[in-house]
Amino acid sequence: MDFSLTNDQERLLELARDFARREIAPHVADYDREERFPIEIIRAAAELGLMGGVVPTEYGGAGLDHKTYAMLVEEVSRVCHVVGVAMSLPSGLVGSSIQAFGTEEQKQRYLAPLARGEIFGGAGVTEARSGTDVSDMDTRCRVDGSDYVISGAKMWISFLDVAKWFLTFAHLGVDERTGRKRICAFIIDADLPGVSVHPLTNKFGFRPIKTGELVLDDVRVPKEALVGEEGRGFSVAMNAVENGRLGVAARATGLAQACVTVMSDYAKERIVFKRPLASFQMVQQMIADSTNVTEAARLLVLRLADLKDRGLRARAEASMAKQFASDAAMQAALAAFQIHGAYGVSEEYPVGRYLRDAKVFQIVEGNNQLHRSLIAESRTGIR
Ligand SMILES: Cc1cc2nc3c(=O)[nH]c(=O)nc-3n(C[C@H](O)[C@H](O)[C@H](O)COP(=O)(O)OP(=O)(O)OC[C@H]3O[C@@H](n4cnc5c(N)ncnc54)[C@H](O)[C@@H]3O)c2cc1C
Known part of the structure; x- marks a missing residue:
């Protein structure tokens, strides 16, 4: 591997270093103590083009290669990794699955504004009982006409206060042939009837991020909310x-x-x-x-x-x-x-x-x- 930086990489990392020193460092201890997500800093980072990561430019991203993206996230995280999390959302946990499995409409509606830093999304994977064993989730969905109706709860979900939507998962029951739960992936708007959030307070770490319970109480979504194929949501x-x-x-x-x-x-x-x-x-x-x-x-x-x-x-x-x-x-x-x-x-x-x-x-x-x-x-x- 060649470890030398290109001129573009050097310029981008210098921009990020300077931004972190001026805009983040003076405030990080305060917003950590106050458990406040520094949305104004994220907006400023977005204006500098630091949020778009590896997401292609046609979906609002910066179209970076993964090495440049990783160095950029590290650079900012030296001052505050919470800003680094926000920078990682479009390219990682939240955005990458929409990019890989989403429809064109989902990419334009959810991924593009996320990559531009205009809105936030969350990933609702973990549940209180099954924890690390994601495939054993309890949250269920059923087909009702042309809709899905989802019931259950996710736990330890981040960005509860700012996320406009969540990429989350529910199962349609156990597949008799394989013995595995038939998991479906959905994008759920945070303001739909039946969606409620319950953040924890005074967390030990990652304090600026509001993390807690995402409750889905008979949440009705159209088939267009499905990400990827029905029953293939574990992938x-x-x-x-x-x-x-x-x-x-x-x-x-x-x-x-x-x-x-x-x-x-x-x-x-x-x-x-x-x-x-x-x-x-x-x-x-x-x-x-x-x-x-x-x-x-x-x-x-x-x-x-x-x-x-x-x-x-x-x-x-x-x-x-x-x-x-x-x-x-x-x-x-x-x-x-x-x-x-x-x-x-x-x-x-x-x-x-x-x-x-x-x-x-x-x-x-x-x-x-x-x-x-x-x-x-x-x-x-x-x-
Ligand atoms: C601040 C914070 C933010 C989070 N944000 C999100 C989020 O946005 N979305 C989301 O879906 N989840 C999120 N999580 C959940 C996080 O990913 C889970 O806590 C984590 O995956 C572990 O699950 P658990 O806490 O239920 O631990 P458990 O599954 O109960 O495991 C407890 C411990 O048992 C041991 N253990 C478990 N499984 C194994 C194994 N297979 N082999 C050996 N040892 C094992 C480990 O020591 C582990 O720490 C967040 C958690 C925190 C604390």
């Missing part, structure tokens, strides 16, 4: 999560890099025993190990992006990038917190937020135990 769900992994890994790498930067700066400035912390070998070890895992995470992200640019399936590589990058973020956040000593506890420094968010990264978009199982399965063929 849509897996496409969504697999494509989400490049974005989540890039964001976790950005967080890991932020930890390395703050721990290095602090270790140079803080003098104890008449020496900078950076002169103690055990502190140096924490900085070196955190740097190594961050660099390695970046390489896994770029390799995943490269496979995607070449149109290759990258299931195991997506798991490797997500699991390793989020573990790297956790390792680097723990080290950054340790190096800050008592000051890590205070709001004056960002390392508390970094540590809380790093922990959540190890759980979302497939917990890291699941990803390790998938990586092992790719080597042994055994589940």
Whole structure:
């Protein structure tokens, strides 16, 4: 792989770096504390063309290649990965399935305004009982004339306060031949009768994102709301999560890099025993190990992006990038917190937020135990 940047890539990353320093950095601690999604920042990012990711230009996107997109998301996530999530929505969890399985009308109506940063959409995959085992969902749908009627609830769904629609899933009962639930994927407008949202408050991490329950109480949608084929929605769900992994890994790498930067700066400035912390070998070890895992995470992200640019399936590589990058973020956040000593506890420094968010990264978009199982399965063929 060639790691040199083109002039266009350098310009775009410089634009993002400058935007993050001026528009995000002064506010991130406040909106994290207030649990407020910084919609004005997202709008400003959209005006600069930072939201469109890999979505083709005919659907409102920026038409970037996956490597450029991943570097862009990492760059912004070094300052705030929540802005990075918003930048990932059109290319990842929410938008990629509409691009892959949606009709032309769905792409124009839902994907294009999402990619332009005009509206937000959510992905309702997880349920309270079945959790990681997505195929065992309880939410049901039935056919009624030319409509579907959907009943159930999704849990831990993000962007409840701003999403205008949700890509979500329900089943039509068990297929007697295969013994599997016949899952359908739908786009559901958030203002339809029967749709209600119940966000959690005072979350441990990812605080600016409103996450919680999405209730679907006899929600009636026309057949045009179906994404992909009836009964084949599990492929849509897996496409969504697999494509989400490049974005989540890039964001976790950005967080890991932020930890390395703050721990290095602090270790140079803080003098104890008449020496900078950076002169103690055990502190140096924490900085070196955190740097190594961050660099390695970046390489896994770029390799995943490269496979995607070449149109290759990258299931195991997506798991490797997500699991390793989020573990790297956790390792680097723990080290950054340790190096800050008592000051890590205070709001004056960002390392508390970094540590809380790093922990959540190890759980979302497939917990890291699941990803390790998938990586092992790719080597042994055994589940
Ligand atoms: C802040 C936040 C935002 C989220 N946003 C969304 C969203 O927008 N849309 C959405 O659909 N979901 C979302 N989620 C849900 C998230 O993806 C799930 O929490 C996650 O997939 C795990 O599901 P669970 O919490 O039910 O854990 P469970 O399935 O109950 O698992 C609990 C633990 O058991 C272990 N475990 C589970 N399965 C396995 C396995 N196969 N092998 C080994 N160990 C295993 C792991 O340690 C895991 O952490 C969000 C969650 C959070 C915290």
